Amino acid sequence: MKRKLVGILVLMGVTQLSGCASLGVQPWERDLLAKDEMALGAEGVDLGLDDHIYFSKEATSGGRSFAGGGCGCN
């Protein structure tokens, strides 16, 4: 478990550092990224409905956001 956590933090660190170097865009180059459909949570209603279906039919939930609970689904 501890090793996993360390792994994550290393990965976070690397991502962060690379942010300084060459990754990323200038503030005025966000035309494509600013599109609705490029948002990570785009089509939020669909994602919510899917989460509800898979939450009630499979043993794993969450990941994208909170795993939560909230239904005694069959």
Add this chain to the structure above:
Amino acid sequence: MGPIRALAGAITLSAGLLLAGTAPVMAAQPAPELALQLASKQVNLSDYKGQVVYLDFWASWCKPCQRSFPWMNEMQAKYGDKGFTVIAINLDSERKLADSFLSKLPAHFPVAYDPEGESAQAYKLKGMPTSYLIDKAGNLRIAHQGFHVEKQSKYEQEIQGLMAE
């Protein structure tokens, strides 16, 4: 939970570093010269020397930019004949997106088009929109990152201040 605390620390530290650099008032320095491609003609930023200029960098996809247009029109209407002008530099890579934006939120001030973002590069923009107040002598005096509706009256006071100089 050690690693989590470390992360929280890192977040706080980086926040402190970033917050340090956002003071709007800047040391007066000459505004970098720009060739402005207006809809009908090309002019230079320095042509506006003698006027107070509100130089705004915007794009059609930027939400706060939408909110800034009605206010910029208002400022232009109020002070446009008193030695003040708004100049808005559009940074859309596609002109038709800018045109579509302007068909809905018409601009009553000069709009320049810079699809390559050269002006943004020259001014080293840190965010969208960014606006600068340039005094009559052509010096950059005040910079704003973002457009905050609740600060509109403060922006206006700054314009009045520079006009009174």
Add this chain to the structure above:
Amino acid sequence: MQLKNKGTVATALAGAACALLGTPAVQAEEEMLKDWKFDTAILYYGETDRVSLAEGVISATKTNDDDSLFNVKLVIDTLTGASANGAVAQPYAQTFSRPSGKDGYVVKPGETPLDDTFRDTRVQLSGSWMQPFADTWRGTGAVNFSREYDYMSLGVSGLLEKDLFMRNTTLSAGLSFQFDSIDPVGGKPMTMTSMLTPTYNEADDLFDWDDDYEEGENKDGSDSKTTTDLILGVTQVINRRMLMQFNYGLSVVDGYMTDPYKLVSVVDSSGITQDVIYEGRPDSRTKHSFFWQTKYALDNGVVDVSYRYATDDWEIDSHTIDSRFRFNLGDNNYIQPHLRYYQQSAADFYRPFLNQSDATPMYASADYRVGEMTAYTVGLKYGHKMENGHEWAVRAEYYQQDPKNAGFDEPGALADLDLYPSVKAVILQFNYHF
């Protein structure tokens, strides 16, 4: 999250359409600066011979002048139909009691036992507020409440986000706490104890109970559980077309996680059921999830791929690949294929059935949803933006679950029966955004 620039392009395109049609500019300006947006959807989910679900969603989002967002969402769904009760199929007809303990149902020879008692309506209300502050920070607070006949859930959560490097990197940390209470129909059965069943009297179509049967004698009251979730995430803009997100999630659940309506068959060496008992699951579970998502903007579309690995102390490991490919057909239409693949290993207490000759374990569940399985979804969505800027979309999907034998021998009669039937479902959805 920093890219949620809702409605900008949509309204811009809609505005272009308005301009062409000569709509007055004032109306277009109002549309562009409109601060309330509504997302609505209705969904139908139907399994062959099993559960069907109808669900409606209304989500309203207000964008304020300081870019803070307020969202309120109402979800109502209604579930009917049958679901597997966990018992194994048998070469003869089987009788089970209903959860209420008042009635029974008969399952035909060779068929997977399904309990068709389920009929429930759920109402869920949630609200959230996202507040940007100090230029590069955002804080979000959310509450949610959901209620169904035998279940109640209440949750609060908070999320803190920080933009770095001209918003090219975003760090996020979130915490959520959820309290769920369940009040099973007929009471909470004592785990791993026998289900008391009536005898089916075919002549007068009645279920007869033993004389000494007392309704609810091995069932008692209600129970609850708490779920605490922690999420740490990094979002990184890679270039003008691509961004990536990585999340680590920790979820700790304490309390009642047994499904009070699920059963486990106890069979003899020839595979014939000798007893049917109520399942029992451990009362704590710790899950770790690793979620990676990337989005790529094409000239005329978007590629969205995500992968999730999850592992927990019930020994359930899962892999999920989810992908959506959006292709724009002109400015106002798009089609979007959806592919999803899911695979999970069985929980350590999963038993498709128990052998009479073995000692009764502390926990056992025959619920295929905690067994080994693979599942896939294929779907297609079509969306259209109207001249007034409103959008509608339809989505049709096929979902199939294929439970697998996780290495259990099937004695005698069980060898000839299908203990791991596939579950097949269709999903139909209609969205309207305005």
